[in-house]
C-alpha cells in the first residue's frame with residue numbers, strides 16, 4: 001500500500017467535527033481491498049469481518065470493493081444489511097451467538113432469504129439451531145452450516161490474539177465436529193453440512209501455524225467430503241497483519257501463495273469446491289486515524305502529553321500492549337511542516353521522545369513514547385492504524401460519548417459516517 005493521508009485533511013476534519021474523531025481514508029481502504037482481492041481473486045468468497053469496524057458506511061465501502069460480510073451477532077448483521085448487503089452475501093459465526101441470533105437465522109430461512117451460512121461452535125449449538133430451524137422454518141427448511149475447527153496450532157501472534165491454540169475456547173476438535181454434524185440431523189437434516197470454518201489468529205507475524213491449520217482443515221474436509229456430497233467449503237478466516245512501518249510481516253499474497261501446494265496434497269475429488277476468507281483488520285486498520293487534541297503538556301523528567309482520546313476510543317494498547325504510531329498535526333498552534341515519513345507527513349522540527357497518555361482514570365491508558373515536536377494544550381495529533389478494533393471496541397467508560405466517524409474520499413471531501421454520541425445516550429436508562 002503506497003497511498004498517504006493528507007494531514008491537512010485530518011486537521012480540517014478535527015476543526016469541523018471536533019475531537020476525538022475517527023477518520024477513515026477511503027483511498028487507503030481501497031488500496032487494502034485491492035491487495036486482498038488480487039491475492040484471493042474470484043471465485044474465492046471474500047467476507048469482511050465486521051467486528052473490525054462496524055460503522056455501516058465503512059462496511060458499505062468495503063462491500064463496494066467485492067466483499068460480503070462476516071458477522072457475529074444480530075447487531076453486526078443489521079450493520080451489514082444497512083450497508084446494503086443481502087443475506088446471501090452475509091455469514092454468521094462467533095462463539096457468543098444467542099438464542100435470538102439463532103432464531104433470526106431461522107426466520108431468514110423461513111422468509112426465503114437465508115444467510116450464506118452459519119458457522120457452528122459446538123454440538124449443543126448445532127442441536128439448538130436444528131430445533132429452531134425445524135420449528136420456525138418447518139420440515140422443509142434447511143440452513144447451510146460450517147463447523148468451526150479448533151486447529152490446535154501455535155499462532156505467531158500476541159497471546160491475546162492466538163485463538164487457534166488447542167486450549168482456546170474457539171472451535172471444535174474432530175470428535176466434537178462429528179457430534180455437531182450428527183446433532184444437526186446429518187446430511188438430510190435441517191442443517192446442511194457445507195464444510196469447515198477456521199480462524200487461526202489475528203495479526204499473524206508468520207505463516208507457519210496458518211499453513212499447518214489449513215493443511216489440517218483440508219484433510220478433515222476431504223474426509224467428510226467422501227461421505228457427504230454437500231461438504232464442499234473451506235473458510236480459512238482472517239488474520240492478515242498490519243504492523244508499524246518497517247516491521248516485516250507476511251501480506252495476503254504470501255498466505256495465498258501457500259494454497260496451491262496445500263491443495264496439491266489433497267486428492268482432486270476431495271478438494272473443497274468453495275474457498276473463503278474473512279479478513280477484518282487488514283482492510284480497515286491502515287485507513288483509520290484517531291485524531292485527538294492535547295489536554296496537558298508537561299515536563300516529567302521528559303516530555304509528557306495527555307490527549308482527549310485514549311483507551312475508550314482505542315483499547316488495543318491497554319488490552320494487549322499493541323503499538324500505534326502517534327504523529328503531530330500541529331505544534332504550538334501551527335500546522336506541522338510536511339516531510340514525507342511513512343504514510344503521513346509529519347513534523348520535522350525539534351522532535352523529542354514524548355510519553356503520550358490517554359484521558360481515562362486508569363494508568364494503563366497510555367500510548368507509549370513517541371518522537372514528537374513541542375506540543376501545548378489544543379494541539380492536534382493523529383494516532384495511526386486505528387481503523388480496526390478501535391471504534392468497534394470503544395466504550396463509554398468515564399461517561400464519555402462515542403466519537404464521530406468521518407470518511408475522507410479521494411477528492412479530499414469529508415462525510416459523516418456516524419455522528420458523535422451524546423451525554424443523553426450515555427445516561428439513557
Ligand SMILES: Cc1ncc(COP(=O)(O)O)c(C=O)c1O
Nearest residue numbers: 049199202238239240279280281
Ligand atoms: C472467526 C474470525 N474471523 C475473522 C476475524 C478477523 O480477523 P482479522 O481482523 O485479524 O483479519 C476474526 C477476528 O477475531 C475472527 O475471530
